[in-house]
Amino acid sequence: MTTALEELAVRLREFAAARDWEQFHTPKNLAMALAGETGELLAELQWLTPEESARVMRDPEAARRVRSELADIATYLVRLADVLGVDLLDAAHAKLDESEQRYDADTYRGSARKAPPLS
Amino acid sequence: MTTALEELAVRLREFAAARDWEQFHTPKNLAMALAGETGELLAELQWLTPEESARVMRDPEAARRVRSELADIATYLVRLADVLGVDLLDAAHAKLDESEQRYDADTYRGSARKAPPLS
Amino acid sequence: MTTALEELAVRLREFAAARDWEQFHTPKNLAMALAGETGELLAELQWLTPEESARVMRDPEAARRVRSELADIATYLVRLADVLGVDLLDAAHAKLDESEQRYDADTYRGSARKAPPLS
Amino acid sequence: MTTALEELAVRLREFAAARDWEQFHTPKNLAMALAGETGELLAELQWLTPEESARVMRDPEAARRVRSELADIATYLVRLADVLGVDLLDAAHAKLDESEQRYDADTYRGSARKAPPLS
Numbered sequence: 001m002t003t004a005l006e007e008l009a010v011r012l013r014e015f016a017a018a019r020d021w022e023q024f025h026t027p028k029n030l031a032m033a034l035a036g037e038t039g040e041l042l043a044e045l046q047w048l049t050p051e052e053s054a055r056v057m058r059d060p061e062a063a064r065r066v067r068s069e070l071a072d073i074a075t076y077l078v079r080l081a082d083v084l085g086v087d088l089l090d091a092a093h094a095k096l097d098e099s100e101q102r103y104d105a106d107t108y109r110g111s112a113r114k115a116p117p118l119s
Numbered sequence: 120m121t122t123a124l125e126e127l128a129v130r131l132r133e134f135a136a137a138r139d140w141e142q143f144h145t146p147k148n149l150a151m152a153l154a155g156e157t158g159e160l161l162a163e164l165q166w167l168t169p170e171e172s173a174r175v176m177r178d179p180e181a182a183r184r185v186r187s188e189l190a191d192i193a194t195y196l197v198r199l200a201d202v203l204g205v206d207l208l209d210a211a212h213a214k215l216d217e218s219e220q221r222y223d224a225d226t227y228r229g230s231a232r233k234a235p236p237l238s
Numbered sequence: 239m240t241t242a243l244e245e246l247a248v249r250l251r252e253f254a255a256a257r258d259w260e261q262f263h264t265p266k267n268l269a270m271a272l273a274g275e276t277g278e279l280l281a282e283l284q285w286l287t288p289e290e291s292a293r294v295m296r297d298p299e300a301a302r303r304v305r306s307e308l309a310d311i312a313t314y315l316v317r318l319a320d321v322l323g324v325d326l327l328d329a330a331h332a333k334l335d336e337s338e339q340r341y342d343a344d345t346y347r348g349s350a351r352k353a354p355p356l357s
Numbered sequence: 358m359t360t361a362l363e364e365l366a367v368r369l370r371e372f373a374a375a376r377d378w379e380q381f382h383t384p385k386n387l388a389m390a391l392a393g394e395t396g397e398l399l400a401e402l403q404w405l406t407p408e409e410s411a412r413v414m415r416d417p418e419a420a421r422r423v424r425s426e427l428a429d430i431a432t433y434l435v436r437l438a439d440v441l442g443v444d445l446l447d448a449a450h451a452k453l454d455e456s457e458q459r460y461d462a463d464t465y466r467g468s469a470r471k472a473p474p475l476s
Contacts, residue, residue, distance in 0.1 A: 269402050
């Protein structure tokens, strides 16, 4: 975990400890909270066309809400990873190493059907 | 965004560009992918008790799967934030500033009903 | 609950009882399972354009998967409602009564911004 | 689809048509809305223990919110199935036929690890 991500994790740890909320921060509960916040993000984008979604940050009010949802998701993800002892960046790079092998750039170029994922 | 998070964002940007997949990486699509991966994380934890979920990393096979799901979630979250131009750490700290105001430590101590969230 | 929905609920109740799985079917666990299945549905549609998603059932293999995800979602939703003692159809009609009041047809016609939801 | 489920589907069809909202009701958008509502249900249950979740309907205010979320989920699920031409009950029973084969009652009795799913 990077220093900056670690800093956020430590701040969240202290925030929970000061309120005696560690008891609620089981992986099960935090995963539900993460999914709940992800649902709120979906709600911001659900009726937009893909093209409209690409312009969503031009509307200051929508931009504020989207930024807030991303913050909530990042917060619960960092807290959950901290509770589980997972280094998010290490884990992400390891998956990306695999994806670079699996999705050869020449074979999969421009193909949604064959290979849309990042992971 | 920290250097390390930014590094991951840049790597994802290049991964997408090399495959001509930017066309699929609209905010709408990436939010769906993020939610899909979050659903896979839930599936890992859904039948566990909260106590079992707190011990999930002791089982090497379950630990590998949970780490992999967290990696996928982090990957799509970082890619989505990059596409939207949102600095995840800035946004998370700003929300946490608000939460520290709203959830006074003395008032909310140990109370799930009054104040369980981080955000 | 209609006779046919009730029939499904009863079949699920017996399925769980025969395996002594009622212990796992808490509302919390079932809601996670429901969300996990919904995530799988999102994964089927995430890289499709809205137009492609409207034609998804023309591809027999994709149609089979989408149908299977919808079945899983319906299954957990009916089981969860049964465990909670909620009549899904009554509840849905009650919400729709409200929506018909709130979203006056003349005012909201054709407007995604003003009123896209069903509920 | 049963008569009562079909009735709800027809009511939703007319609700959408009267507002010219069919244009927003692509499978992709409806799946996002379904997932968004499922996220709201998770938020109701995320900090409860499994035991507390089993008693959630005893609190009239929580019961009202849970019932409302289940209504929203049912609504989008029925609308989505209608748009896709899927008979939810047929599909659910077909999956349950498979599950009854796969999860033999004697083998899987009481085992969360071996066989917790309904589907």
